[in-house]
Amino acid sequence: MPAQQPQPPSTPRDRAVEPAFRAMLRSYGQLQRVMHPYFAAHGLTGSQWGVLRTLHRAEAQGLPALRLVDLSDRLIIRPPSVTGAVDRLQRMGIVTRSGSDEDHRVKRVSLTPRGRRLVERVLAGHPRQMRVVLSVLTGADLANLRRLHEKLAAHLETLANPGKTQSRKTDNQDPVRRRRPAGTRGEEPR
Template sequence: MHRLGLLLTERLCLVYRRYGLSEGEFDVLAALRRAGEPFERAPGELAAHTMVTTGAMTKRIDRLERDGLVTRRRSAEDGRGRVVALTPAGRELIDRAFAEHMENERSLLAGMSPQDAARLESLLTAWLARMEPPPPGP
């Protein structure tokens, strides 16, 4: 399992690197894109969506902001809070990178029959549900 995980991660990271991104930076941009208009979230929400600590998220946001892919501003609802948003350059980059990422994922499964791919998806979904901790309650 470990060897397969390393091989898959390396193949996925090839695409991210073509766009000048780390795996974590890709995750942040994708989470912001999935948020829909206006493509923004609080840093804590991003940390939860990408399953990293707030400290790790701050480092990722710092790099993405330095590269002009996201902006940070004070929250209109809570002046103490912050909001991270995609810039137009960030949105354009994640749209291109995500399209290539999806093509790459499909190519990784290309050698499987549709039945095997469906069976693998079912098994991995069930296994992840058993392994992953439940989401925090309200």
């Protein structure tokens, strides 16, 4: 447990880490600001759109109505967040929640007819909005952005879920020091 003091060997790559990190966070924040009014014009939020798009896509693929836990997996948010999001969409009359006969624990979420019309209305203008948002990037930029973020997301997933059988290819030589023992709940510093 060395009391760390010197900046570790600072290679050029190391020095590139923080600016990249900050640029990423910054553009994400701005993205939220741009998308918010766009979705609001349809009476939605970005998160709600995520739920609707996911349901619509599953429907188009002929899958049975998704369970809450399926939404949780696809949206990469935890179950309690799904409960809340679906609550609100249900209150708006855009989705329904129905019990399953097979398994009495599960509830399946479906678009209502009205919800389906809404999704299609949004979808009609959606590619255009995304093009506007990313219009500053060239085709090569987009390919790079995608590649970098897919790489990064895969890496972060292994960091976020230690002990999940992801793939034994994992480069283990740089283990994050945070083996969460049980609850990593921050103890109120008071």
